[in-house]
Amino acid sequence: MDGIFETQPERTDLPLVVMPVVIASMIEPFKKNFAMLENVARVRMYEDFTLDEDTIVERCKDADAVMVIGFHCTDAILDRLPNVKCYAFGGTGVASYINLDKSKERGIRVCNVLHYGDHAVAEHTMALLMELTRHAGALDAQVKQGDWDGADGFELFGKRLGIIGLGGIGQTVAGIAKAFGMKVSAWNSHVPAQVFADLGVTPVDDMNELIAGSDVVSVHMPLLDSTRGIIAAENLEALRPGTLFVNTARAEVIEPGALLARLQRGDIPAALDVFEHEPLTADDPLCKIPGIVLTPHIAWRTDGAYIGLTKQVVQSITAFFKGEDFNVVV
Structure with a gap:
């Protein structure tokens, strides 16, 4: 499909990682890091930007893990995605984007990125x-x-x-x-x-x-x-x-x-x-x-920051599926 980038789509035996929203400038840096997930998890990245909650939920309905880029993962989204066990946030201050108490209660892992920006x-x-x-x-x-x-x-x-x-x-x-x-x-x-x-x-x-x-x-x-x-x-x-x-x-x-x-x-x-x-x-x-x-919360958005951010997001997802810890917040 146009507008969707997938890795290992035939490997339905692998868990699914979904990125329902992405900032255009991050697409190529992310693609360079997805090799870390080879034989670990398949990725489905939607190459557009939306803040529509229903669209985000629909895109993530089959996901085992979600990469949170550019949108707030509200309580309503968490409630509608009971199968997601890991959220990897593309920033440091994750507490204002995901309810950490609710995530902890449900045994959901939440990761962030550090010192990238x-x-x-x-x-x-x-x-x-x-x-x-x-x-x-x-x-x-x-x-x-x-x-x-x-x-x-x-x-x-x-x-x-x-x-x-x-x-x-x-x-x-x-x-x-x-x-x-x-x-x-x-x-x-x-x-x-x-x-x-x-x-x-x-x-x-x-x-x-x-x-x-x-x-x-x-x-x-x-x-x-x-x-x-x-x-x-x-x-x-x-x-x-x-x-x-x-x-x-x-x-x-x-x-x-x-x-x-x-x-x-x-x-x-x-x-x-x-x-x-x-x-x-x-x-x-x-x-x-x-x-x-x-300015619209864009201090972190530079070419240099994207390199470190995208790598850490993928590293945190890889670690989760391998039973390891990396940038775990809860």
């Missing part, structure tokens, strides 16, 4: 920050409309960046920021002292102190049970007017509704790649706030 997300973080400070995209639109007024910039050199979440992505952002001549601090949350020393980053134990003392705040916390809502409304009160705020992590690490309430005051320029409800709709209140830059 440290540079991709870090670079997008800086792209968002540069848009806030130098307005390249907005100025491009102005010039093409015959407007030569321009806009004042905000120089990053010498400014203080406060990072919340000094893992792989946060560390990469810190390195780039240091190259810009920024001073970098980070919230000290179980990060070894040597990491701070090696990066030349100042540890700050109190989140309010970090936020209040920063010219730019960038969030890089993974979404875990322990980090859900960890940035509270009280913490956002510490943002001084004019502080730049960037989130390329997960919206759920912030207390629900707290960021919208803070940004609606209109004194915090912000750039966001993640949202409490995705996809974001045009009538969302965030879209009505002036001076905010929004």
